[in-house]
Amino acid sequence: MRILIVEDDPLLGDGLSKGLRLLGYAIDWFTSAAQADSAQQVVHYDAVVLDLGLPGEDGMSLLARWRRSGRGTPVVVLTARDAIESRISGLDAGADDYLIKPVTLDELAARLRAVTRRSAGMPEPVWTHGDLVYQPASRDAAWQGKPVSLTSHEAMLLELLLMHPNRVLTRDFIREKLYGWNEDIESNALEVHIHHLRKKIHPKIVRTLRGSGYALGVVETAA
Template identity: 45%
Template sequence: MRVLVIEDDELIALGLLAGLRAHGMAADHAKTASQARAAVAATDYAAAVLDLGLPDEDGMSLLRAWRAAGSMLPVLILSARSRVEERVSGLQTGADDYLVKPFDLNELVARLQALTRRAAGRGADLIDWGVLRVDPLGGETRVGDRSVPLSRRELALLVALLNAQGRVLSAEQLKDSIYDLHDDIESNALNVHIHHLRRKLGADLIETVRGLGYRMASINK
């Protein structure tokens, strides 16, 4: 999944980006509210991590504007503002979660996984699709009793397709889920990842919908 980190502190942002990528996520960085607006307008993010003390606009104002515009982007506020009334205000404004600095990276990752799980309509971390079972947080994929090792991007691509629950995702949507904004993407990279997933998990697992994109094959096929 692809996450937008909205944080003006360079050291915190770099730590967040490195930590999220180490957990198999694609992650982009916005230093200001205006950069965040442009990024969200251009890219389909699974979630955003939002600092409130931005240099050009308070993060709460940015969140309020997104919600007023109907954006359903899952947002986790990450802030040094720790008073109960501040946390309540953030949640009432439209944040899906609120974590106080300093924070534990593993907790942040777990909370982001929970946000995206709820957004996808799932009640558990494990994703089942026929004989396929995926643990996005643990990074484990199984076909029946067989454990199948996947690369970070193969896993991210598979989770994006599973979260779509049979809906077609375009090539651009899938690239958004696995690549960072500044990644140098080869023209055939997505096709290569799809090929590897089919080889490892089954040739009929992922359907190509000509002219539209890809989707998970029906469980009943």
């Protein structure tokens, strides 16, 4: 899951970025509405964490403008504006959730998971695919009843495939979702993650469509 953070406080922005990366998210952090606009032109983010007190264009104005233009990316507002009128205005402007600073990292991550599940049309807390069981909240996976140990990027890749069960995902699309701009990645990193998923879960869990990309595979269920 790739998240855009729009926060002008350097200490908070840095803390959120580092904390969410440790939880396995791909993060891009910017400090102004203009930078956030530019980032959204080239990356399809899964969710946005948006401060309202931004320099230049206010976050509330930015959010309303995004919604008027048809941009439907889930937005979690994270702000010090705790008046009920501000909360109502934020939700009416198009926010999917509204949090008051300070907030724990675990709660923010939970809110992000909730809005992205709803956006993907998969609100269930447990996802199944044949004999595969996956819990997005904890990123726990089990195959035929046995736990599967996954790295953060392997879990993100599996989650991405499960969220798009009938779609062929291009290599560029997957890389965009798994890595932020500031991450150093090996050229064959994606192929390594796919190899590990096939080894740990099932050889057919990921299908390769040459020249097109990858898709969730059809796997046999236990008799």
